[in-house]
Amino acid sequence: GNSVTQMEGPVTLSEEAFLTINCTYTATGYPSLFWYVQYPGEGLQLLLKATKADDKGSNKGFEATYRKETTSFHLEKGSVQVSDSAVYFCALTPNSGGYQKVTFGTGTKLQVIP
Amino acid sequence: KAGVTQTPRYLIKTRGQQVTLSCSPISGHRSVSWYQQTPGQGLQFLFEYFSETQRNKGNFPGRFSGRQFSNSRSEMNVSTLELGDSALYLCASSLVKGSTYEQYFGPGTRLTVT
Numbered sequence: 001g002n003s004v005t006q007m008e009g010p011v012t013l014s015e016e017a018f019l020t021i022n023c024t025y026t027a028t029g030y031p032s033l034f035w036y037v038q039y040p041g042e043g044l045q046l047l048l049k050a051t052k053a054d055d056k057g058s059n060k061g062f063e064a065t066y067r068k069e070t071t072s073f074h075l076e077k078g079s080v081q082v083s084d085s086a087v088y089f090c091a092l093t094p095n096s097g098g099y100q101k102v103t104f105g106t107g108t109k110l111q112v113i114p
Numbered sequence: 115k116a117g118v119t120q121t122p123r124y125l126i127k128t129r130g131q132q133v134t135l136s137c138s139p140i141s142g143h144r145s146v147s148w149y150q151q152t153p154g155q156g157l158q159f160l161f162e163y164f165s166e167t168q169r170n171k172g173n174f175p176g177r178f179s180g181r182q183f184s185n186s187r188s189e190m191n192v193s194t195l196e197l198g199d200s201a202l203y204l205c206a207s208s209l210v211k212g213s214t215y216e217q218y219f220g221p222g223t224r225l226t227v228t
Contacts, residue, residue, distance in 0.1 A: 032214045032215070034216075036219075041221075042221055042222070043118075043120075043204050043219035043220050043221045043222045044204065044206075044219040045219065046216065046217070046218065049214075049216070051214050089157070093214070093215045095214065095215075100215040101159070101162075101170060102147075102159075102215070102217055104156070104157045106156045107156060107157070
């Protein structure tokens, strides 16, 4: 079956540091890949997505590139802020059309300190 | 467009009681999924409804049930509550864009069982 593996957290960074959160996946075919963010006390928000190989999703300074050859979708940001402190989830859908079960990673908690 | 709304936001119940949670999807979205989120188990899929029919179900006991109404609003019910049912319950409404399937989450209902 499909699976998503994320790096263990928490990740603690100083403000303005560079962020990378690793995500690798196992799936047949060409899934769509997503990053969701969950701020404290809230639900998940779709942060960015990529639907085919070599696509780059970007939003709010975050970027992730769909790498088919390494089955990865690492999340990056050049300069993190305290307000980026949250839990980040990598996810995939199989791109099979119609209803598709979403497979989530376990989440990576990011703490940004001033 | 209004986002996904969930009511109530917080709930405290006693073991053995039952509870009903409500979810209103984004206008035009016909699919609603439910997830349970706990610190130990992460995000776990409960079930998904589309056009008033349950299309997929996760690995939860029969105490967990749901339904969807003709206006796409959904409810989930948990009977005979156990302490382990304490969790954040998230609802997501979904949109199929071409072959891509995107989920949009509500803020969740925090259920505490004492």
